[in-house]
Amino acid sequence: MPLEFELCPGRMIGGNHPCFIIAEIGQNHQGDIEIAKKMIKMAKDCGSDCAKFQKSELDHKFNKKALERPYNSVHSWGKTYGDHKRHLEFSHEQYKELQKYADEVDIFFTASGMDEMAVEFLHELNVPFFKVASADNSNFPYLKKTAKKGRPMVVSSGMQNMETMRQVYKTVKEHNPNFTILQCTSAYPLEAEDVNLRVLTEYQKEFPDIPIGYSGHESGIVISVAAVAMGAKVVERHVTLDKTWKGNDHEASVVPSELAELVRSIRLVERALGNGVKQMLPCEKPCHDKLGKSLVAKVKIPKGTVLTQDMLAVKLAELVRSIRLVERALGNGVKQMLPCEKPCHDKLGKSLVAKVKIPKGTVLTQDMLAVKVAEPMGIDAEDIFKMVGKKVKKDVEEDESILPEVVEGYCKKRKC
Numbered sequence: 001m002p003l004e005f006e007l008c009p010g011r012m013i014g015g016n017h018p019c020f021i022i023a024e025i026g027q028n029h030q031g032d033i034e035i036a037k038k039m040i041k042m043a044k045d046c047g048s049d050c051a052k053f054q055k056s057e058l059d060h061k062f063n064k065k066a067l068e069r070p071y072n073s074v075h076s077w078g079k080t081y082g083d084h085k086r087h088l089e090f091s092h093e094q095y096k097e098l099q100k101y102a103d104e105v106d107i108f109f110t111a112s113g114m115d116e117m118a119v120e121f122l123h124e125l126n127v128p129f130f131k132v133a134s135a136d137n138s139n140f141p142y143l144k145k146t147a148k149k150g151r152p153m154v155v156s157s158g159m160q161n162m163e164t165m166r167q168v169y170k171t172v173k174e175h176n177p178n179f180t181i182l183q184c185t186s187a188y189p190l191e192a193e194d195v196n197l198r199v200l201t202e203y204q205k206e207f208p209d210i211p212i213g214y215s216g217h218e219s220g221i222v223i224s225v226a227a228v229a230m231g232a233k234v235v236e237r238h239v240t241l242d243k244t245w246k247g248n249d250h251e252a253s254v255v256p257s258e259l260a261e262l263v264r265s266i267r268l269v270e271r272a273l274g275n276g277v278k279q280m281l282p283c284e285k286p287c288h289d290k291l292g293k294s295l296v297a298k299v300k301i302p303k304g305t306v307l308t309q310d311m312l313a314v315k316l317a318e319l320v321r322s323i324r325l326v327e328r329a330l331g332n333g334v335k336q337m338l339p340c341e342k343p344c345h346d347k348l349g350k351s352l353v354a355k356v357k358i359p360k361g362t363v364l365t366q367d368m369l370a371v372k373v374a375e376p377m378g379i380d381a382e383d384i385f386k387m388v389g390k391k392v393k394k395d396v397e398e399d400e401s402i403l404p405e406v407v408e409g410y411c412k413k414r415k416c
């Protein structure tokens with residue numbers, strides 16, 4: 001039986017406890033606190049367990065050049081990526097207001113801390129658990145600090161391979177036994193072929209002592225329901241009030257009617273999962289009495305004759321469509337960064353930047369390195385510990401990305 005633990009006060013997850021359903025409001029509130037409140041209420045009315053946001057301290061999450069780069073997307077709320085993100089970011093006071101509102105509505109409230117400072121704030125806010133977004137799953141200093149705070153954690157695994165996820169598991173486990181890992185592919189919206197639900201089975205084999213879950217960005221609800229049938233104990237989905245609104249995530253989100261149906265379907269599948277013991281049940285007796293077949297001889301049967309029976313199948317069109325969709329979403333169970341995750345990784349993948357000016361010839365220590373969304377993208381965040389003891393071949397200015405060609409003896413290629 002996979003480990004169970006208390007994710008929120010009075011709410012256990014894992015084992016035979018109901019799947020914990022997170023309504024990810026994220027940045028679908030359009031920067032408007034009244035819409036955010038409507039969405040919290042909607043999440044509660046539809047039966048989800050938790051309303052979740054994304055909290056960033058923008059100067060800690062991004063380097064200056066990443067904030068200054070133009071953001072011309074139809075989903076942009078400003079000329080630069082920084083202006084866009086500032087429009088969508090709620091202040092500490094607004095977070096307190098939202099938390100109070102969620103409390104009144106009686107739904108758990110939390111956020112992903114998108115950088116270490118944001119985690120500090122959420123810790124002060126006393127959220128029940130920390131969500132680690134995919135962009136931080138290979139940010140090992142962040143993982144260690146967050147795990148040490150002692151709150152339960154939900155760690156997402158988009159843009160990652162199994163080897164790094166093993167490291168993530170080890171790093172968190174060392175400081176905190178209460179966490180879950182979610183299978184996730186970071187593409188918006190996500191095609192069924194890139195979901196790879198079989199990773200859930202692989203995760204449960206690799207990490208048998210933690211509950212596992214699923215964070216989905218696909219359209220519709222069928223695949224998320226299938227994830228529960230495959231053992232997901234936490235399901236997270238982006239939610240929206242209108243899929244046509246401006247914003248990167250609306251299309252990959254569920255509207256209230258879908259969220260309510262998702263919750264109902266998950267609860268139905270949970271009832272249907274049963275205990276795995278195959279036996280004839282009392283509810284089958286009337287059918288067995290009426291239709292259970294027994295053997296009669298059509299003709300004289302000589303000793304040694306083998307009897308055969310024809311089979312019948314009944315198919316419903318909608319059922320067949322859903323089955324085909326889940327078949328596409330099952331994947332091969334190999335956890336690796338996929339080509340469809342490249343746009344997300346290029347935009348939000350974290351890499352190494354200089355915390356201070358590093359003069360040519362300096363031997364790197366961890367104190368000199370920060371993990372940020374950086375422009376241009378530097379060395380992968382997951383390689384931070386490998387940098388320690390290596391020399392820089394030229395001056396690196398404060399807040400500048402640390403590029404592979406600047407570090408002596410570093411030759412790893414980027415993941416994609």
Ligand SMILES: CC(=O)N[C@H](C=O)[C@@H](O)[C@H](O)[C@H](O)COP(=O)(O)O
Pocket residue numbers: 026027054075133134135186188247248249344347348
């Ligand atoms: C990887 C990650 O953080 N993904 C998040 C969660 O799924 C997303 O909500 C992003 O914040 C969003 O897609 C970014 O959109 P834009 O770049 O337009 O603000």
Ligand SMILES: C=C(OP(=O)(O)O)C(=O)O
Pocket residue numbers: 026053054112131132133134135156157158182184186215236
């Ligand atoms: C990005 C997030 O989640 P995921 O990686 O699970 O989509 C998040 O929680 O902010």
